[in-house]
Amino acid sequence: MSLRSLFSRLQSSQKATLGAFKDKRRPARQTNSWRYYIVSFLVVLSLLLSAFWLLMLIGYQLGAYNPITWLACALVIGLLTSLLLVKIKPKLASKVINNTFHRPFSQSTIITWLAGLYAAVWLLGFGWFFSIEAKQSRDWMxxxxxxxxxxxxxxxxxxxxxxxxxxxxxxxxxxxxxxxxxxxxxxxxxxxxxxxxxxxxxxxxxxxxxxxxxxxxxxxxxxxxxxxxxxxxxxxxxxxxxxxxxxxxxxxxxxxxxxxxxxxxxxxxxxxxxxxxxxxxxxxxxxxxxxxxxxxxxxxxxxxxxxxxxxxxxxxxxxxxxxxxxxxxxxxxxxxxxxxxxxxxxxxxxxxxxxxxxxxxxxxxxxxxxxxxxxxxxxxxxxxxxxxxxxxxxxxxxxxxxxxxxxxxxxxxxxxxxxxxxxx
Known part of the structure; x- marks a missing residue:
C-alpha cells in the first residue's frame, strides 16, 4: 500500500470518528436545551404567580382604586417587563439602561439588580401580609x-x-x-x-x-x-x-x-x-x-x-x-x-x-x-x-x-x- 493510500484512509476514518462524535453530542445539546426551557418556564411561572399574589393582596387590602394599588401595579409590572426584556432583547435592554444611567452594565449585572429589587418588593409585601392583624371591633353586619x-x-x-x-x-x-x-x-x-x-x-x-x-x-x-x-x-x-x-x-x-x-x-x-x-x-x-x-x-x-x-x-x-x-x-x-x-x-x-x-x-x-x-x-x-x-x-x-x-x-x-x- 502506498503512503498516499494510507494517509487517505487515515483521513477518512478521522472524519468518520469526528462525525460520530458530533452525532453523539447533538442529543446532549438538545437535552440541555429542553432543560433550559423547562427551568425558564418554571422561573417565569413562579414570577407571574408571585406577582399575581402580591397585587391581589394589595388590591383586596387597599382597594382597587387606591393610588398605592396603582403604583404597586406599575412597579411590579415594570420590574417583570424589564427582566423579560433583558432575556429576550439583551442588546436593546442594555442600551436603554446604559443610556439612562450613563455607564455600562453587563447583562448579568442588570438581571441581578432587577431580580434583587423585585425580591425585595415581594418580601416587603409578604412581611406586610403576616403583620395584618384580625380585629374584634368593626362595623359588623x-x-x-x-x-x-x-x-x-x-x-x-x-x-x-x-x-x-x-x-x-x-x-x-x-x-x-x-x-x-x-x-x-x-x-x-x-x-x-x-x-x-x-x-x-x-x-x-x-x-x-x-x-x-x-x-x-x-x-x-x-x-x-x-x-x-x-x-x-x-x-x-x-x-x-x-x-x-x-x-x-x-x-x-x-x-x-x-x-x-x-x-x-x-x-x-x-x-x-x-x-x-x-x-x-x-x-x-x-x-x-x-x-x-x-x-x-x-x-x-x-x-x-x-x-x-x-x-x-x-x-x-x-x-x-x-x-x-x-x-x-x-x-x-x-x-x-x-x-x-x-x-x-x-x-x-x-x-x-x-x-x-x-x-x-x-x-x-x-x-x-x-x-x-x-x-x-x-x-x-x-x-x-x-x-x-x-x-x-x-x-x-x-x-x-x-x-x-x-x-x-x-x-x-x-x-x-x-x-x-x-x-x-
Missing part, C-alpha cells in the same frame, strides 16, 4: 355583630349556659328581626350530631354547619362563618388575603338553616352522622367551646383553603375520632362532604326501616331540607322555642335518626360495615 360566650355551672360542669345564641326572625335574605338569646344545655343529654350542607355556588361549594341533638331539648347549631362588615360581600379570592375575620355562631336551626333554605333559596341537606359514642359527641361539643374561647381571646382570619367552614370542623372531628376520619381531598371540596361521610361509613347505608341499603342518591333525596320546609311560617303565632322545635322536627322528616353506639368497638365495626355496604 347584624347577624355576626355578637360573639357567643358561655359559662359552666359550678356544681355541674355538664350544664353550659350560652350567651348570644342567635335566633333571628328572617323575613327576606337581608331583612330580619334581631334576637340574641341566652340558652342552657346539658351535655350529659347529648344524643347525636347532624351535618348540614348548604349549596350556594354550584355542586362543589357548600357551607357546612353542625347541629347537636339533645334527648329532651331542641338541637343547637354551630357555624364557622366570615364576619362580614356592613356593606361587605364575600369573595372566595379575598378569603386568601386576610380580608375576613372568622366568626363562630351558635344558633337555633330555625334561624341559621331557615335563612339558607327559605330566605336565600340555597339547596340545603341535613345528614345525621351515624356510629358515634356519646363521648365522641361530647368531645366534639367541647371542641366548639374551645374554639369560642380562642376566638374571644384573640380574633383569627378566615382562609378559603386552610380555615374555612368545612375543614375546621374536620380538624376538630379528627382529633375526636382519629383514623376513623381519614384525610381526603373532599375535605377541601365542601360540596362533596356528604359523599365522604357515606364512603367512610358515617352515614348509615342500611337504615332499619328500609328493606335495602340506601344509595347516596337516596340520601340526597331524603336529606333535602327545602321541600320539607317550603311554606314554613317562620312568623307563626308560637313562642320562639315551640317554633324552633317545630322547624327542627320538620327538617328531619323521612331520615333515620341513629342512636349512639354503646362502645368504641361497636361503633368501629358498624362504621366499617356501612363503609363496605356503601362501596359495593
Amino acid at each position: 347584624p347577624e355576626v355583630s355578637h360573639r357567643v360566650t358561655y359559662e359552666r355551672d359550678e356544681t355541674n360542669p355538664d350544664l353550659i349556659t350560652f350567651t348570644n345564641v342567635r335566633n333571628f326572625d328572617w323575613h327576606t335574605s337581608e331583612d330580619a328581626t334581631e334576637r340574641w338569646e341566652t340558652r342552657t344545655v346539658d351535655m350529659s343529654k347529648l344524643s347525636g350530631v347532624d351535618v348540614t350542607n348548604s349549596y350556594w355556588m354550584g355542586p362543589l361549594i357548600a357551607h357546612t354547619l353542625v347541629s347537636f341533638r339533645f334527648e329532651d331539648d331542641r338541637p343547637l347549631a354551630f357555624s364557622f362563618e366570615i364576619r362580614k362588615e356592613n356593606g361587605e360581600s364575600f369573595s372566595a379570592f379575598a378569603g386568601f388575603f386576610r380580608r375576613y375575620e372568622l366568626s363562630l355562631i351558635a344558633s337555633e336551626e330555625r334561624d341559621i338553616i331557615y335563612t339558607r333554605s327559605n330566605a336565600r333559596g340555597e339547596q340545603v341537606y341535613l345528614l345525621p352522622v351515624s356510629h358515634l359514642q356519646q363521648s365522641e359527641v361530647k368531645s366534639l361539643f367541647e371542641s366548639y367551646l374551645t374554639a369560642a374561647d380562642e376566638l374571644n381571646a384573640k380574633p383569627a382570619w378566615y382562609n378559603t383553603l386552610t380555615s374555612n367552614c368545612t375543614n375546621i370542623i374536620f380538624y376538630m372531628a379528627r382529633i375526636v375520632s382519629g383514623e376513623r376520619l381519614p384525610w381526603d381531598y373532599r375535605i377541601w371540596v365542601s360540596g362533596w362532604l356528604p359523599n365522604y361521610l357515606y364512603d367512610v361509613g358515617m352515614l348509615d347505608a342500611n337504615p332499619k326501616d328500609s328493606g335495602q341499603p340506601w344509595s347516596m342518591a337516596t340520601w340526597y333525596e331524603r336529606a333535602h331540607v327545602n321541600p320539607k320546609v317550603r311554606g314554613f311560617d317562620n312568623q307563626a303565632d308560637l313562642d320562639n322555642q315551640a317554633n324552633s322545635s317545630k322547624f327542627s322536627a320538620q327538617i328531619r322528616q323521612g331520615i333515620p335518626i341513629p342512636p349512639l353506639a354503646d362502645s368504641q368497638a361497636k361503633a368501629d365495626a358498624k362504621a366499617k360495615s356501612a363503609a363496605k355496604a356503601s362501596n359495593e
Whole structure:
C-alpha cells in the first residue's frame, strides 16, 4: 500500500470518528436545551404567580382604586417587563439602561439588580401580609355583630349556659328581626350530631354547619362563618388575603338553616352522622367551646383553603375520632362532604326501616331540607322555642335518626360495615 493510500484512509476514518462524535453530542445539546426551557418556564411561572399574589393582596387590602394599588401595579409590572426584556432583547435592554444611567452594565449585572429589587418588593409585601392583624371591633353586619360566650355551672360542669345564641326572625335574605338569646344545655343529654350542607355556588361549594341533638331539648347549631362588615360581600379570592375575620355562631336551626333554605333559596341537606359514642359527641361539643374561647381571646382570619367552614370542623372531628376520619381531598371540596361521610361509613347505608341499603342518591333525596320546609311560617303565632322545635322536627322528616353506639368497638365495626355496604 502506498503512503498516499494510507494517509487517505487515515483521513477518512478521522472524519468518520469526528462525525460520530458530533452525532453523539447533538442529543446532549438538545437535552440541555429542553432543560433550559423547562427551568425558564418554571422561573417565569413562579414570577407571574408571585406577582399575581402580591397585587391581589394589595388590591383586596387597599382597594382597587387606591393610588398605592396603582403604583404597586406599575412597579411590579415594570420590574417583570424589564427582566423579560433583558432575556429576550439583551442588546436593546442594555442600551436603554446604559443610556439612562450613563455607564455600562453587563447583562448579568442588570438581571441581578432587577431580580434583587423585585425580591425585595415581594418580601416587603409578604412581611406586610403576616403583620395584618384580625380585629374584634368593626362595623359588623347584624347577624355576626355578637360573639357567643358561655359559662359552666359550678356544681355541674355538664350544664353550659350560652350567651348570644342567635335566633333571628328572617323575613327576606337581608331583612330580619334581631334576637340574641341566652340558652342552657346539658351535655350529659347529648344524643347525636347532624351535618348540614348548604349549596350556594354550584355542586362543589357548600357551607357546612353542625347541629347537636339533645334527648329532651331542641338541637343547637354551630357555624364557622366570615364576619362580614356592613356593606361587605364575600369573595372566595379575598378569603386568601386576610380580608375576613372568622366568626363562630351558635344558633337555633330555625334561624341559621331557615335563612339558607327559605330566605336565600340555597339547596340545603341535613345528614345525621351515624356510629358515634356519646363521648365522641361530647368531645366534639367541647371542641366548639374551645374554639369560642380562642376566638374571644384573640380574633383569627378566615382562609378559603386552610380555615374555612368545612375543614375546621374536620380538624376538630379528627382529633375526636382519629383514623376513623381519614384525610381526603373532599375535605377541601365542601360540596362533596356528604359523599365522604357515606364512603367512610358515617352515614348509615342500611337504615332499619328500609328493606335495602340506601344509595347516596337516596340520601340526597331524603336529606333535602327545602321541600320539607317550603311554606314554613317562620312568623307563626308560637313562642320562639315551640317554633324552633317545630322547624327542627320538620327538617328531619323521612331520615333515620341513629342512636349512639354503646362502645368504641361497636361503633368501629358498624362504621366499617356501612363503609363496605356503601362501596359495593
